[in-house]
Amino acid sequence: MVGPSPGATPPQAHGHGAPGGPQPIDGVRHVIAIASNKGGVGKSTVATNLAVALAKDGAAVGLIDADITGPNLPTMFGLPAGFQANSEQGLHPIQRYGVKLISIGFLLPPGSPVVWRGPMIGSGVKQLLRDVAWGELDYLLLDMPPGTSDAAMSAAQDVPIAGAIIVSTPQPVALEDAAKAIAMFEKLTVPVLGIVENMSYFITPDTGQRVEIFGHGGAEAAAEDHAVDFLGAIPLATEIRAGGDEGRPLVEFLPDGAVAAAFRDIAGRVAAKADVLARMAPPQAPIHTPAHARPAPGQPPAGPAPSSERSII
Numbered sequence: 162m163v164g165p166s167p168g169a170t171p172p173q174a175h176g177h178g179a180p181g182g183p184q185p186i187d188g189v190r191h192v193i194a195i196a197s198n199k200g201g202v203g204k205s206t207v208a209t210n211l212a213v214a215l216a217k218d219g220a221a222v223g224l225i226d227a228d229i230t231g232p233n234l235p236t237m238f239g240l241p242a243g244f245q246a247n248s249e250q251g252l253h254p255i256q257r258y259g260v261k262l263i264s265i266g267f268l269l270p271p272g273s274p275v276v277w278r279g280p281m282i283g284s285g286v287k288q289l290l291r292d293v294a295w296g297e298l299d300y301l302l303l304d305m306p307p308g309t310s311d312a313a314m315s316a317a318q319d320v321p322i323a324g325a326i327i328v329s330t331p332q333p334v335a336l337e338d339a340a341k342a343i344a345m346f347e348k349l350t351v352p353v354l355g356i357v358e359n360m361s362y363f364i365t366p367d368t369g370q371r372v373e374i375f376g377h378g379g380a381e382a383a384a385e386d387h388a389v390d391f392l393g394a395i396p397l398a399t400e401i402r403a404g405g406d407e408g409r410p411l412v413e414f415l416p417d418g419a420v421a422a423a424f425r426d427i428a429g430r431v432a433a434k435a436d437v438l439a440r441m442a443p444p445q446a447p448i449h450t451p452a453h454a455r456p457a458p459g460q461p462p463a464g465p466a467p468s469s470e471r472s473i474i
């Protein structure tokens with residue numbers, strides 16, 4: 162069961178509530194980032210299916226497409242690009258498959274690039290977190306862009322993140338990047354909930370043979386090396402890819418198969434871990450701020466760079 166439990170922890174009991182540090186979003190219990198350093202390993206696919214799995218289990222779930230320059234969630238949820246471009250309400254979340262979803266892709270006609278510098282991207286992510294009426298949520302998932310980036314830093318400095326899920330494929334070049342993502346979240350004092358191995362294996366449709374295209378067990382070994390949990394393996398499967406392209410998340414449309422069960426298991430582990438971490442919230446862990454970015458003694462913290470203040474909402 163991943164939904165809210167009676168007597169569950171108060172909203173965002175995770176640490177980092179110190180004045181000037183990350184501040185909880187009213188009504189939002191757990192903010193969870195889905196990340197990797199490498200592109201194309203399945204972050205958005207995992208975020209989509211975990212969000213739907215959590216919602217199907219009764220939780221109130223929000224999902225932010227924090228990939229400001231490469232938003233894919235509208236497509237993965239079957240929403241046409243740019244459908245809010247002329248909306249008088251501006252950008253706002255849409256309820257789809259039980260998930261409250263927001264993406265800058267709702268504003269962009271197909272093919273329109275977002276050409277923004279890093280600080281603007283950070284500011285955009287903050288707006289998606291803060292300037293949206295999320296209401297009561299058990300989980301607010303963040304689908305992060307690839308890289309150890311402005312989006313992750315801004316999010317971690319703005320809200321207490323309950324934990325990060327690192328997605329990797331099994332081969333060493335992907336795991337090298339996953340290790341960097343783990344290191345980044347450690348620097349940001351965000352707990353790593355664990356690693357998901359995506360595209361872990363392929364079952365041939367004709368013979369049922371298991372083929373490990375990208376090698377075997379890499380993410381599990383990496384999880385052990387980095388002393389983080391292994392959350393589970395998702396196969397390489399045509400129906401996952403097709404579900405993403407057609408806006409039909411597998412967990413919603415093929416809920417009875419083994420692949421959906423794999424996503425649901427991971428969702429259950431993530432929910433349980435986030436809840437446990439919230440109950441053991443450390444005393445106000447400060448967010449790591451690089452020395453050059455700290456204010457001089459007696460000086461107020463620097464405000465946001467003016468160039469970053471482009472409103473997307």
Ligand SMILES: Nc1ncnc2c1ncn2[C@@H]1O[C@H](COP(=O)(O)OP(=O)(O)OP(=O)(O)O)[C@@H](O)[C@H]1O
Binds near residue numbers: 397405
């Ligand atoms: N387990 C899987 N089986 C089959 N196809 C998959 C699987 N996971 C992801 N894909 C497909 O791989 C492509 C990349 O996945 P996705 O967009 O989720 O990756 P990403 O890490 O979010 O990429 P980016 O770094 O660009 O944000 C998509 O076409 C998706 O449908």
Ligand SMILES: [Mg+2]
Binds near residue numbers: 205206233304305306
């Ligand atoms: Mg993505």
